[in-house]
Amino acid sequence: MAAKSNLRNMALSLTLVCLVCSGLLGVVYVMTAEPIRKAEEAKVAASIARVLPSFEAQPEQESISVDGLDYTYYKVPGAGYAIISTVGGFGGPLSLMVGIDEGGLIVNTVVLSHSETPGLGAKCATELSFIDQFKGWDPAAKRLVVRKDGGDVDAITASTITSRAYTKAIANAVDVYSKLTENE
Amino acid sequence: MSKLGLITKGFLKENPTFVLVLGMCPTLATTTSAMNGLEMGLATMFVLILSNIVISLIAPVVPDKVHIPVYIVVIATFVTLLQLLMQAYTPEVYETLGLFIPLIVVNCIVLGRAEAFASKNSVGDSAMDGIGIGLGFTLTLTVIGIVREVLGSGSVFGWKFIAGDGILAFVMAPGAFLVLGYLMVLFNKLAKR
Numbered sequence: 001m002a003a004k005s006n007l008r009n010m011a012l013s014l015t016l017v018c019l020v021c022s023g024l025l026g027v028v029y030v031m032t033a034e035p036i037r038k039a040e041e042a043k044v045a046a047s048i049a050r051v052l053p054s055f056e057a058q059p060e061q062e063s064i065s066v067d068g069l070d071y072t073y074y075k076v077p078g079a080g081y082a083i084i085s086t087v088g089g090f091g092g093p094l095s096l097m098v099g100i101d102e103g104g105l106i107v108n109t110v111v112l113s114h115s116e117t118p119g120l121g122a123k124c125a126t127e128l129s130f131i132d133q134f135k136g137w138d139p140a141a142k143r144l145v146v147r148k149d150g151g152d153v154d155a156i157t158a159s160t161i162t163s164r165a166y167t168k169a170i171a172n173a174v175d176v177y178s179k180l181t182e183n184e
Numbered sequence: 185m186s187k188l189g190l191i192t193k194g195f196l197k198e199n200p201t202f203v204l205v206l207g208m209c210p211t212l213a214t215t216t217s218a219m220n221g222l223e224m225g226l227a228t229m230f231v232l233i234l235s236n237i238v239i240s241l242i243a244p245v246v247p248d249k250v251h252i253p254v255y256i257v258v259i260a261t262f263v264t265l266l267q268l269l270m271q272a273y274t275p276e277v278y279e280t281l282g283l284f285i286p287l288i289v290v291n292c293i294v295l296g297r298a299e300a301f302a303s304k305n306s307v308g309d310s311a312m313d314g315i316g317i318g319l320g321f322t323l324t325l326t327v328i329g330i331v332r333e334v335l336g337s338g339s340v341f342g343w344k345f346i347a348g349d350g351i352l353a354f355v356m357a358p359g360a361f362l363v364l365g366y367l368m369v370l371f372n373k374l375a376k377r
Binding site for chain 1: 216242245246247248249250253254257258260261264265268269271272273275279336337349350352355356
């Protein structure tokens, strides 16, 4: 079946295969770069639309550093801020987008990515009774801490650590919001 | 072997999961639901068919001592290609399968078929072999996914027919081993007849 090996044909065939393969990948990479960028943008835009009241202005992406952590946020004139907040969850990083309107109330939150346990902590992305409690939340009136720790947040059953992380991510976003608006 | 035989053997005689017991990592990890299993199977099939075709074409001229690195480069190329295409056109699917797409490179089924079949057979037969083994793998993953989804979440392909949570263990790793084990027993018992 295969040809007899010697140094020359081994080096030649490997080089050739690698050249052809990298060439092909280069072409596909260039071809898909635009659609991939668009898909990511669409995802961000859809998330912003979910966490803020309807708006017409174009969201502006900016970043800020609060307490040594870097946050990316989207400023939407007339609607508020959509802040991306990432904390350590139960199974890995838990990344949320938190929408806060111009009055400082939380509009909605959406999970961007998580690695929580399926069926338990993963409910933080789907369980509406948990997610919806943050709609219209006033951070000045209610404490963003789970009830077990003396706050006002109802945790997901059997997923206290995930609920704590989710709440912490929102609290961080509120801090970012205060920092953003203190100079206005 | 007839062309049809090359395809059907992937389901029964050489079922990659239940008979060859290859590619266990994606089998156990991605079958949390029927849809995930199906998508993972199709992704693997795509790589399998293309790598089988290319490898059967280049096998006669590849020097024996470097054939494994050459095959791996070919397989990795197709996996990366698939990864880019999925990111671009099916971002939701890419997100669910994420890490397991690049891991197709080290899936024993793909390199196994390249070594055992594609390098010794014609292009047409190798393509058929890729389709057959790929379909077998897809079907198996989907079945495991269905069983785990029904028991673990009370739904099939996302369609919920039992309210509530189901038996959580089946969505997690222990359930994967249990379902795989019992299905393997059942499959081999039926196949022996």
